[in-house]
Amino acid sequence: MSQLKVTLIKSAAHRLPKQRTIVKELGLGRVNSSVVLPNNEATRGAIFHIAHLIEVEEVK
Structure with a gap:
């Protein structure tokens, strides 16, 4: 399964408040912080809600 790098x-x-909570739950703290997450439905759902705040790259 591939992974996603979320910045x-x-x-x-x-x-x-829901958007702030999702940012914290994904492990993102400050601007320009990045985290590698599994590419699954739960992660994609969270990314959908805060897509305007983040940048997503696929990592192999």
Whole structure:
């Protein structure tokens, strides 16, 4: 299974509480922080909600 590298591009400050929670749960803290996550339905669902704040790359 492939993995996704998720990078926080925009700050989660002044966003909806649900969006801030998702950013924290994905393990993203500050702007430009990155984390490698499994490419599954749960991860993709979370990414969908905060797509305007992050950048996603596929990692093999």
